[in-house]
Amino acid sequence: MSSSPNRIVATVFGAVYLLVGLLGFAVTGGVGFISTSGNLLLGVFEVNPLHNIAHLLIGAALLIAGLANVRAAKSVNVTVGAVYLLLGIVGFFLVGTAANILALNTPDHFLHLASAVVLLGVGLGTEKSVPRTSAV
Numbered sequence: 001m002s003s004s005p006n007r008i009v010a011t012v013f014g015a016v017y018l019l020v021g022l023l024g025f026a027v028t029g030g031v032g033f034i035s036t037s038g039n040l041l042l043g044v045f046e047v048n049p050l051h052n053i054a055h056l057l058i059g060a061a062l063l064i065a066g067l068a069n070v071r072a073a074k075s076v077n078v079t080v081g082a083v084y085l086l087l088g089i090v091g092f093f094l095v096g097t098a099a100n101i102l103a104l105n106t107p108d109h110f111l112h113l114a115s116a117v118v119l120l121g122v123g124l125g126t127e128k129s130v131p132r133t134s135a136v
Contacts, residue, residue, distance in 0.1 A: 020041065024049075024051065081117075091109040
């Protein structure tokens with residue numbers, strides 16, 4: 001793998017989100033698939049099975065793109081970063097409602113916002129000669 005910032009961030013974030021998704025299943029026994037409240041992962045982050053699957057899918061997309069090439073990594077970093085930015089903001093309004101199908105809590109929102117800052121910062125701020133729009 002090259003020392004591309006986009007590839008490094010996508011690969012590392014991908015591996016971490018895959019691990020978080022797998023670990024989430026260790027704590028979500030007995031939690032409904034789309035329960036609006038879940039069990040705590042690492043004693044802080046509320047998760048349910050759907051939230052775990054989302055982490056697995058996002059982790060896989062990032063890891064595959066990071067291992068593939070700079071263009072794919074940049075594209076996925078920007079896309080996932082934008083989704084996390086939106087989720088980080090909207091998440092504050094979902095807590096306590098039936099729409100909170102990912103069992104989000106306040107620490108989740110801040111983690112999603114922090115992930116968005118890193119992914120968007122690297123995706124938009126580095127390797128400007130690489131087009132962002134391409135098939136992954």
